[in-house]
Amino acid sequence: MTTITIIGAGNMATAIGTRAAKHGHTVEFMSRNAAKAEALAQQIGSGATVGTYGAKPAGDIVFLAVLYAGAVDVVRQYGDALAGKILVDITNPFNADASGVVTTPGNSASQQIAAAAPEGTHVVKAFNTIFGGVLAADKPLDVFFAGGSAEARARVAAFLESLGMRPLDAGGLETTYALEWAGILLMGLARNGGGFGIALGAK
DSSP states (O other), rough: EEEEEEESSSSHHHHHHHHHHHHEEEEEEOSSSSSHHHHHHHHHHOOOEEOOSSSSSSSSSSEOSHHHHHHHHHHHGGGGTTTOOOEEEEEOOOOOTTBBOBBBBBOOOHHHHHHHHHHOOEEESTTTOHHHHHTTTTTOEEEEEEOOOOOHHHHHHHHHHHEEEEEEESSSSHHHHHHHHHHHHHHHHIIIITTTTTTOOOO
């Protein structure tokens, strides 16, 4: 099994950490709010731990479970501590009413994060097209992901499979902008009759 680190302690951090722990992985949480991270680790149990915010993460796969507005700053704060890690960007760079994104082609959130990350870090976008409640339900799901090297994507795919999900590789870092718009598609479907218990998939 894998050791993963989750930077953040909100709803998506909770959903990812809970599902990972249920499937036998070791989970480390890091957050500016150490007390919140500690409470989350205790809630999840299964050996979940709390690391020092800004220190080198224990996990080889690190989930950036923070809001888009602060994501690049977080990566800069960690600096060389992220070198050699697979950094999974789950952010959605939505505009104020979630009717579009604030990023542009060639400058997706993941590409901005990759530019700020130290050399040797592989940024992969995943989970931005899944609602936290759907992820936490621990049922089979399709997961669209993109970015990083082929090797990094293969490692993320193996991790996703271990959580009972079907990984769907959409390609390299340039494809992450399309995934950001897929997040908008999901929000539109949810708001217009689909509800927030739906998930995107492929057949």
